[in-house]
Amino acid sequence: MLPAVTAAYAGIPALRHKRLEREGERFDWFVQLSLGMDEGMLRARDLVAVLLVALICGCGGGSSASNDQPRRQESSAARQVRATVEGWLDSLETSKNPGDNARACSYLTHVLQQSITQQLRMRGEHATCRTYAAKWTGRSNPPGRDGAHVTAITVTGAKATATLRAPPDRESDVQLERVGRRWLINNY
Numbered sequence: 001m002l003p004a005v006t007a008a009y010a011g012i013p014a015l016r017h018k019r020l021e022r023e024g025e026r027f028d029w030f031v032q033l034s035l036g037m038d039e040g041m042l043r044a045r046d047l048v049a050v051l052l053v054a055l056i057c058g059c060g061g062g063s064s065a066s067n068d069q070p071r072r073q074e075s076s077a078a079r080q081v082r083a084t085v086e087g088w089l090d091s092l093e094t095s096k097n098p099g100d101n102a103r104a105c106s107y108l109t110h111v112l113q114q115s116i117t118q119q120l121r122m123r124g125e126h127a128t129c130r131t132y133a134a135k136w137t138g139r140s141n142p143p144g145r146d147g148a149h150v151t152a153i154t155v156t157g158a159k160a161t162a163t164l165r166a167p168p169d170r171e172s173d174v175q176l177e178r179v180g181r182r183w184l185i186n187n188y
Contacts, residue, residue: 077160077183078153081176084183085150085162088174092134094146099134108133109179109186142166143174143188 074082088107093099105113113129116136120127129136137144145166152163158178165171175187 074153075155077155077178081153081155081160081162081183082150084176084185085164085174088185089143089148089150089164092137092143094144094148096146101132101134102130103134104136105129105133107185109177109184112184112186137188141172141188142170143172145170 084107088104090097091100091103091107105116108116108129113133116129116133117127120129120132125132142148142164148164148166150162151165151171154161160176160178160183162174162176163171164174172188174185176183177186178184
């Protein structure tokens, strides 16, 4: 009788395994049903996930020629405005750049230069635009932040606006006016 008892109990682990496997399948079916997903929807979800990964991995590897495309389409005046603003940004004091006061001041209109000098005197500073202009930013707006760059230029006659952006998603406008043959900043 002993071999018969052993044979009778020998199938129990196999039965238990099949029962657990069926319970797992029922659980998967229940999860799919509760999410409202049939097998086709699950395949579609997987396909969408693969496409998103491919799209994300494929972005950002473009050539520099595509990044220069908007600049090539800019008018001559817009290119001059961009050059003025980018030169001014390079001259400003940031956490990574000590700045060049005289150069920063040279990008400003005479009226703005005088305004900065007057405000410095009112604050009791012994400085002028030429000795302080690189520091004359709020550091909370893009002109005084690392990574500030021009995102858009609008030119209307002798006036222009350059939109700046700096991390983390700070944006501000710089107003320019044409003085003679140069574009100068008259407000920021």
